Amino acid sequence: MRSVPNYHHPYFIFFILILFLAFFVSANTFSATESLTISSNKTIISPSQIFELGFFNIATSSRWYLGIWYKIIPIRIYVWVANRDNPLFSSNGTLKISNNNLVIFDQSDRPVWSTNITGGDVRSPVVAELLDNGNVLLRDSNNRLLWQSFDFPTDTLLEEMKLGWDHKNGFNRILRSWKTTEDPSSGDFSTKLETSEFPEFYICNRESIRYRSGPWNGIGFSSVAGTNQVGYIVYNFTASKEEVTYSYRINKPNIYSILSLNSAGFLQRLTWMDAAQSWKQLWYTPKDLCDNYKVCGNYGYCDSNTIRNCNCIKGFKPMNEQAWDLRDGSAGCMRKTRLSCEGRDGFARLKRMKLPDTTSTIVDREIGLKVCKERCLKDCNCTAFANADIRNGGSGCVIWTGEILDTRAEGGQDLYVRLAAADLGDKRIKNEKMIGSSIGMSILLLISFIIFHFRKRKQKRSIAIQTPIVDQVRSQDSLMNEVVVSSRSYKSKENKTEYLDLPLIEWEALAMATNNFSKDNTLGQGGFGIVYKGRLLDGKVIAVKRLSKMSSQGTNEFMNEVRLIAKLQHINLVRLLGCCVDKGEKMLIYEFLENLSLDSHLFDKTRRSNLNWQKRFDIINGIARGLLYLHQDSRCRIIHRDLKASNVLLDKNMTPKISDFGMARIFGREETEANTRRVVGTYGYMSPEYAMDGIFSMKSDVFSFGVLLLEIISGKRNKGFYNSNRDLNLLSFVWRHWKEGKGLEIVDPINIDFSSSTLRTHEILRCIQIGLLCVQERAEDRPVMSSVMVMLGSETTAITQPKRPGFCIGRSPLEADSTSSTQRGDECTVNQITVSVIDAR
Known part of the structure; x- marks a missing residue:
């Protein structure tokens, strides 16, 4: 007979309890x-x-x-x-x-x-x-x-965990260190994936960059030592519309490896070793002086095997010789010889270099080094080029359009730096110079004859079209100040004759006004050339926009800007005084605005304190009025396509004036949108539909206005935003605070006392809400500028709640005919690549 267990026995109850607890604890x-x-x-x-x-x-x-x-x-x-x-x-x-x-x-x-x-x-x-x-x-x-x-994530990246930007959900995954080894709270150091056209990692100490990984080169991040030597780890990098992320997986069982950012700011790879019963550090970074960000300044590179560590790139010399001798290379280097930008420059090949900072780069993954070199030579702003991917002998093209900084020797890839012919030591160039000197005298008479003949023809042509010229002695001074006022015409690409009711100003007059285009007269520089301050002989102060001869803005874009601005008359639009098409030059002459551009005040630590809330609110309203005029009240509807802080100029009374219409398009009254293959503009201000699909409309300008409005309120740039451990850019930062009911926390604290007046507080919150409405992801959800003006001008008008903003995460591949009104590194669409790399064992 089978015995019946005693369910009330204390040992049995204890056994059941142990089983229950064991089951509960082990449950996942x-x-x-x-x-x-x-x-x-x-x-x-x-x-x-x-x-x-x-x-x-x-x-x-x-x-x-x-x-x-x-x-x-x-x-x-x-x-x-x-x-x-x-x-x-x-x-x-x-x-x-x-x-x-x-x-x-x-x-x-x-x-x-x-x-x-x-x-x-x-x-x-x-x-x-x-x-x-x-x-x-x-x-x-x-x-x-x-x-x-x-x-x-906190401070550790686990297998299959992604680091970087999630476009779909609108947030950025970063690592942030512990405060100390005994305190898990958020420390000062963070690791972020910069989602530019050529992505790379940064280690930041609060808001300052401490270390840069170098860009993803198809195999790994070029300067992270040891990442390509761990055979059981597969690295994955993805750049698409949905995400720009880095992750890894382990293809060997029972291996546990992590990537962590410790409290001292070192990013390290740790792997558990069973035999030693300890965590082994496989690599870490930054590992030496040369890993410090910009330690050798512009055009300098660091080499830990040399005595002074810092060295100048070939063709450059130390900016500060005394500091250089004291082993302080932070001032960087400068060119020995100025570039000619006339096709005579060449390139120095620097082997196994960590590629420079990729902030100002253009990437085209469809072409090779030969075409890349040709494009670089044609672009006067180009300073260097390299392969975008080093696998299988190298492919793709990356071009630097700004200063070269934060490079080092050892373990990178070939970098081609642009130099003047005199600094290349090329015998062919020297021979050409000798030949040129020997025949120089021979062609001098010919040049003189051509100049004389050209002037005669010009005079006859002026008489033929009855151009009124002041009858006076043509001394050198009077010639340089001569302004010919007439109705001139030109032939467009469509072979149509376009008439311009604008003064044509002689090149000599502008050269004299700007002191022969002196560097001391420079007001600023964009992707199409340099803007100079000038003064005509009658005392009138002007701003001269001189297009680079190698600029991608051709005669068509130039005449487009002339034609558009000539028809626009509004207090919040910059006024065009004249133009010049002479001696192979194309120049625009504007009214001079004493307070320069809005970005020179808004993002400057000293000047921004002069922008109290009332001035900022007036600037917002002025920009809105100018944009409304372009969209609705001008004789032709105009889409600006490049509205940003640097294209808003301020006069002596801080009145804003929208400028730079080189990329603007005229719309018919019945047109609502258009499409283009040539996506141009500035990264950070472009609407998603324009950046990704080339679709532009009044609503794409509204998006740019919304970004600009939020920048004015916060005093922070949308591009290059590093202020939050959860936000890629300003839009996500503002959106998160708005959803959490903390909208006032995004306001620039320097000179806005929003606590002193309930009305002002309400006004600021209203402007934030308007800005978020303007940057909504879907174009149809954004208001038109007439509605924006109503919302800005009325405290009683009801405003709808904004939806999620649109985020632009990448830039366009380089196109042969692409242009921009800003420096090329600012162009934007989405670059889609997915790379999986398996390291050899």
């Missing part, structure tokens, strides 16, 4: 009916018992955190911390699922941390799950993902 899921408490030491464990989620404290600290660590490894290392900046100060904390969110409650049942899921009701039961890769997921009963910890 967590439902709304369960909770974790600090005092019970309960945890959630992944299915293969690799990772563990629970509460912990460090050493003798009284602060408690919810975190994840390796259960399978005896030496505990915390790879994720939920409430790192909101610790529990008692051992009575609880983790629960509340209102479809994971929430940590303190001893008083007050929430201190939450997954903060908003938007949409989740009526089905919610379950949290810890996976074997260390990711915590929050799902509903339909297996729909609601939240995951991988989207919010």
